[in-house]
Amino acid sequence: MALSLDYVARETGTNLWRNRLMTVAAVLTVAVSLSLVGAALLLKQGVSTATTRWKGGVQLAVFMQPQAPPDQTRAVGDKLGSMQLVKRTTFCDQACSYKEFRTMFANQPDLVQSAAPADLPPSFRVVARDANHVQQVGSTLKPFAGVRNVVYAKQSVDTLLRVTGIAQAVLLSVAVVLLAAAAVLILNAIRMAIFARRREVAVMKLVGATNWFIRVPYMLEGVIQGLGGAFVAVCVVAVVSFLLRYSVQHYDVTLFQSIVVSGHDLFLTELAVLLMGIVVGAGGSALGVRRFLEV
Amino acid sequence: MIRLDNVTKTYKGTVPALRDCSVEIGRGEFVFLVGPSGAGKSTFIRLILREETPDRGQIWVAGWNICRLRHWKVPYLRRNIGCVFQDFRLLPNKSVFANVAFALEVIGRPKSMVTAQVPQALDLVGLREKWDCLPSELSGGEQQRVAIARAFVNRPLILLADEPTGNIDPGTSAEVTRLLDRISRTGTTVLMATHNDAIVNTMRRRVIELDNGVVVRDEDEGAYDAPVAPYDVPDAVAASVEPTSAGVEGLR
Ligand SMILES: Nc1ncnc2c1ncn2[C@@H]1O[C@H](COP(=O)(O)OP(=O)(O)OP(=O)(O)O)[C@@H](O)[C@H]1O
């Protein structure tokens, strides 16, 4: 059966215009909720960049002097390998440090330019067998020749993780409630559109229009509302990410200094936001047409 | 074209609206469906349209056993059936042309077909000049003719009319019925439920009478009322049977 584009576009357009208040409400709700989702996702990715060093439960990092001779580095490595308290160690050489450095300071190009791999300290990443013994491992290694300093995960990232973790949970739960509200608003908008055109729908059924022919314009209407909201949210997320970058560069915000969102992360976040908009729109309108367009 | 085999239909929590009905209607026949209010005429029509399904029995329409018809095929069944109702069911915000065209557009027919067939259908009902009017600018009879054009524009095999003359005056009713008769001569099966005794008595076509959900009469060239032995016709009933002169005039 031919579903002419012209017909669908005309029907959807009139429906949206007739229910413009409902449409605006639905679009705004989708926009607000998806902005929150986007912000939460950005935060998650930013924090994950900021804590690259601590991935995989690393509790302790032993930084060597950048110019430490290889035998000093080997001595520290051997010591770590022989300690009962240590479960696992990985070594991050200067090239690896440089890569991390570039990721972490991606939004401060001047800083990245001024550094070379040779300036950066190699380090050992340590996982202890028992979290209570981390301190002990650290103080054993501190006096070794060539060791520059020892950094504990606790002091470095725990606060960041805790604060951002709470923020994410709050953002996501508010977003879920709002998304549900948005779906209901869309469902209701569809229901009203169908009710407003019940005569037409009755005639269509009588003369043998297929269910899909009747439904598609209404479903498209819901998808467009979802997409409209998602589009607004995409803009909001882009602005937020720009502001974040700007403030990190121009102000000294210690806690968030290390939060970096790369262009790639931003793109993925925006894509997720768009998809969610479509899903909410399609879901709401599918429920709407299913309940109100039975033969 | 239409066949009902021992069909029984009971709406929830009521006595049966149709009881053990068996009827067969051939291609191109013109049939009146008569009976008192609540006899089950509309139910009969709704069953053929598959707006309802019977509790027992089988219904065949245009070669399909519509009791076994899958849900998604119902629209394709309905494309073979045109429908006219007492209340016209025209779309008030569309012109005459658009109302008729709507029936083709929503079943995905190409524009060329719409521009070819809609004027023909309007010619058939004699409303070509009024193609741009809104339904509110037409008389009841004209509105019903637009509805007939809409029902016929897709050249259905069957045309169902549920009290098509219920809302219009006797003269115009006769005109509308004549139009349906003309349509039946093109090979379309026409089934018309009606209370209009004058029309039935003048046309003398096949009459199926329902009473209380039962087929009590199925007579070729029948009248509105059953032929009864003279001794049990009370005068009052006989008087009410007299056709109204206007209706008869209109048919001549
Ligand atoms: N949707 C429904 N739900 C329950 N009962 C119904 C429904 N439709 C019809 N009925 C009952 O079924 C019986 C037959 O109704 P139907 O509408 O077929 O009669 P009819 O012959 O068309 O009457 P009329 O001449 O007044 O239009 C009536 O008793 C009616 O009350």
Ligand SMILES: [Mg+2]
């Ligand atoms: Mg009726």
